[in-house]
Amino acid sequence: MSPTQLTGMTLRQARDGLLKKSFSAVELVESHIDAIATHSQLNAFITETPDLARAQAVKADERLARQEGGPLEGLPIAMKDLFCTEGVRTTAASRILGNFVPPYESTVSANLKQAGAVMLGKTSLDEFAMGSSNTTSAFGAVINPWKRRSDPEARLVPGGSSGGSAAAVAARMALAATGTDTGGSIRQPAAFCGIVGLKPTYGRCSRWGIIAFASSLDQAGPMARTVEDVAMMLQAMAGHDPKDSTSAPIAVPDFSAALTGDIRGLKIGVPKEYRPSGLSSEMVKLWDDGIDMLKDAGATPVEISLPHSKYALATYYIVAPAECSSNLARYDGVRYGLRVEGKTLDEMYAKTRAAGFGTEVRRRIMIGTYVLSAGYYDAYYAKAQKLRSLIARDFQQAFELVDVILTPTAPTPAFAIGDNDEDPVTMWLNDIFTVPTSLAGLPGLSLPTGLSADGLPLGLQLIGRPFDEETLLRVAGVLEKAAAFTALPPGLGG
């Protein structure tokens, strides 16, 4: 098989090929290492680990030859640089971590390793996963492999915060990748890059060893090119972990088995509040087409109301910065990472944190500090927590009527690097459809179902009941088949 055939396969096809010995893990990994070099201008990786990947591939071939190995044995994937990886530099795309090399492995990356996956490297992200464009990375912006037809020179964002992972999977540098999602950080970049991304239910994957942003929201999930591949990845990533007290002590179902292709009788919720007047006509059409596809497959669309949705962004931008200001208090230059000397301990802290954190992270820490400070706590933080209850209740009531909810993933296709930079609130509007799901802790999946008039991928989001990723995947599988999205970024076709 040619190198582009090897990188063009789905995770499932690659698994089958390895089992049939059509090619070796070493060949598969080598072709992906080459693809990473070919697309280095996209800046998707912060740290590449080709030697580690080659060594893992050799071992994988040995295990496969003995008919041993895990369900992802020898399959090359990329790891968001927010997962601590033992012996491999982990940066959170921040200067403040310096050359931090974790002496331990995150549970999710350990699970993937245990399943046999080969790590190609650590992908870029918005600094500490705070952003929707991947432009706040201390290691430079990541570039989306997709181009506007009208302006192929324009460099577009891959979305964020898991932008490096999304670009790597879309540009065939990795068969799949890990992401994390706090307010949309898996789903929005998946939509911008034309791939599938799943944020599982809060508690489905362990947060242990993932650098924390907002602990009541953060959740790891898979990014891949098909629904089935996402199911395979989640199978390996998920599971109870005593080291994370919020990890759910429940059994992990067989996610691939959920892809029955049969959604007859299911009720699909269509929230009327997700149709703001400013939504573009092509996004409205994409959504309506999606509803029709599910209807044709035997499901029934039902209009639902999520009346507190319009307050979700404001709620999120109190809760997430508050938690971020607490979580990021640990970066003080004492035990690891960057240190800028000062005359006193406090001066050392302040200088270290000023030099180590970028603009957006500093801004969020300061907002969080303010909303948690004495005298303002009730007006901001306690109020936001009550709104969060109302937003979660909206979903609970909706799920008494429907089995799954269908919405757009993001209001627009990928925008150009530099757009939306002037005003943080405008940038945050990208997450308007993904943030409510996060606040309620529900699973959400984005999959590409069409192209914009300008040739950019557009995604739809499916939202499910807590711990019902199976229904989500089942409906996504049907939508994927009906939409038959086969477009590729320019230069990657055939």
Add this chain to the structure above:
Amino acid sequence: MSLDKVAVKNIASLARIEVRDEDLDGLAVELSNILRFVEQLAEVNTDGIAPMTSVAHLELPRRSDQVNDGGYVERVLANAPEQQDGFFLVPKVVE
């Protein structure tokens, strides 16, 4: 709520982030805009609504109070900017 320079300086000090004097005005505008945006929540009546502190409706798990990890000072100190005799080293705190 509109923040002035003094308020921003106080927040920065609470957050232990050094901010240059010339940056205070710009930050005051930025942070005030964000606060104005989130203050739309005030229009919602939340009387009698319990605050949501966690989405995981779980009882916190318990375990027996026994040491089950540790004993590797070198690994703990491996990333320390400065260390001495098995301890992290920082500027003098007490005169």
